[in-house]
């Protein structure tokens with residue numbers, strides 16, 4: 001492509017809210033064969049809502065949520081924000097907490113009123129040697145099969161409850177995925193969330209390839225593995241967690257409503273959260289490079 005056509009193409013893309021950081025990305029986007037989509041905030045709206053609370057018999061819902069809210073109010077994770085907002089909506093006052101610890105990919109730990117509170121994954125509780133009754137594991141599985149993210153709660157080393165949130169997919173995600181698939185591109189969803197929730201959400205978006213339970217530092221490694229198969233890979237994400245994978249991919253695309261860290265690491269910013277912009281960007285590249293009329 002001539003410098004003039006690249007400049008014209010970049011200008012046209014910008015009108016659609018697709019910001020290429022340099023002309024070279026407009027030239028290379030047409031080579032993309034695989035698109036990896038982060039789940040939360042990329043495929044989904046990223047605004048989870050608290051939907052379910054299960055308590056062990058030694059705790060009332062109020063007592064449990066007071067402690068969970070107190071622990072989660074220190075975290076900036078979208079799951080934490082959803083939990084805290086849901087608890088505030090029930091008019092439950094949060095207690096102060098101490099010794100807060102964020103455990104990326106697993107959950108949080110904090111002390112509330114002299115008790116140790118854990119909120120997070122099965123692994124978080126297993127690592128802390130907290131026993132979870134079989135019936136509760138089954139209940140958690142069922143919530144996940146509905147596409148909800150269920151988190152376990154422990155108080156002073158004993159299982160105390162489950163909190164679950166639902167994050168619905170963006171209205172346009174399914175259509176955008178099917179456009180990419182029709183263009184001959186493999187679409188893969190990647191997430192730190194568990195396999196069951198991830199599969200249920202991916203299914204709603206028409207995505208059949210899922211990489212679940214990937215730890216924050218593991219996303220870039222998964223992109224590298226795909227590249228090792230000789231594929232040109234685009235990564236699309238919004239979170240701080242996604243930044244290394246955005247930088248590793250042949251093309252990194254950040255969602256404009258996401259974090260600054262993601263946008264800095266990416267080659268393209270999609271100002272509209274709509275995943276149709278991914279297919280638009282690749283089509284514009286194909287057109288600029290003269291690969292379609």
Ligand code: ADP
Nearest residue numbers: 040075077080105106107119120121191192193
């Ligand atoms: P994602 O890629 O979906 O944003 P993360 O890697 O951030 O996921 O987190 C993976 C899992 O760890 C979550 O699905 C959740 O079960 C647990 N987790 C992470 N942060 C928190 C938190 N603040 N409170 C409770 N659980 C959490």
Ligand code: MG
Nearest residue numbers: 038040041239
């Ligand atoms: Mg995300």
